[in-house]
Amino acid sequence: MATRTATQLRAEERDRYDAYLAACPARKLLDRISDKWVSLLLTALAGGPQRYSELSRTIAGVSQKMLTQTLRGLERDGLVTRTVTAAVPVRVDYALTPLGASLLPVMTAIKAWAETNIEAVERAQRAYDQAGA
Known part of the structure; x- marks a missing residue:
């Protein structure tokens, strides 16, 4: 040797x-956090714990399957906690962990950038498409 x-x-x-x-x-982690559902879920949880149904209503267009898969992945990665409270019906809350909260400023900035710059991006896309036609 x-x-x-x-x-x-x-x-x-x-x-x-x-x-x-x-x-x-780290590529696997970059793949996870670059997912649109991940960024939307993390920013949705910024205000505090939420139930599954609240998250489903907040994030328009996410299917039950994708919401469940994304939450499980985030929980596995240590970014989100899942707390089950014995009640009728059972209450399940999701919240950011300290690790998830440390990622929040980046995700919030990316979300804000996308919302601010979407019109410029769409103009660039139209110009590109017209030039190529």
């Missing part, structure tokens, strides 16, 4: 989480 220098070990450690590298595990 070849020995590695301290410089090589530092370089390997630095490259271990370089999302530009194909094998980097």
Whole structure:
């Protein structure tokens, strides 16, 4: 087995989480957080815990399947907690974890940027499409 220098070990450690590298595990996280339902759910939970039905009403167009899948993924990743309260009917609340809350400023900024710049993007798309026709 070849020995590695301290410089090589530092370089390997630095490259271990370089999302530009194909094998980097951070790519999976980037894939998760770049999903539109994730960004909308995280920003919807910014005001505090919400029930599943509240989230479903807040986020127009999300199917029950996608909402459930996205919430489960966020819970698995440690970004959201799911709290079940014994009642009739059973109450289930979702809330941001501290890790999820740390991502919130980025998601809020992206959502605001999209809302602010959609008209400019649509103009650019029309111009591009007309130039290519």
